[in-house]
Amino acid sequence: DQQVKQNSPSLSVQEGRISILNCDYTNSMFDYFLWYKKYPAEGPTFLISISSIKDKNEDGRFTVFLNKSAKHLSLHIVPSQPGDSAVYFCAAFPLNRDDKIIFGKGTRLHILP
């Protein structure tokens, strides 16, 4: 049973528009959430995170929103740029248990010229 679900395997967005990547989770013990970005033939790189005590965290063009009641988080990229084309992984773990981190299957984002 998937505890972290990214239901969209791929997403295409026009350059300059907003990209919204979604993630749902089932484990109410999850306390900390992260987004990683991955280019082909490279390892994932950390993008942005959010603690369950917040509902929004912003870093430049990237904003993560957390809706705890819906067990849903989303990553917004504004404006989308060609270099944003990559696979994005959502991940979550319980409080102080990053050995229990669970990754979603990823969403491939294509930024169209």
Next chain:
Amino acid sequence: NAGVTQTPKFQVLKTGQSMTLQCAQDMNHNSMYWYRQDPGMGLRLIYYSASEGTTDKGEVPNGYNVSRLNKREFSLRLESAAPSQTSVYFCAAKRTAINQPQHFGDGTRLSIL
């Protein structure tokens, strides 16, 4: 500044052969991890090491052994490779402090024939 270095980058093995995947980090992080990534799947934790001298099983440890040689190095061994172990393997390192992101190497692509 290399971060996390994995060797080799590619390897082809025959069923039954043994192999050790190497991982070294120069960030002085205490925690290190081994993941595998299969097509259409997220990253799944094989083993992790919270500190030098300690190792623990993750989600998919069967068929693997690990060794935390020192603070810098964490190796993953396949004693008798099986086709089901064909995958991309990622090593990661992380600071001990809570809610810190992992830093990944660029992966080892392993094919078992």
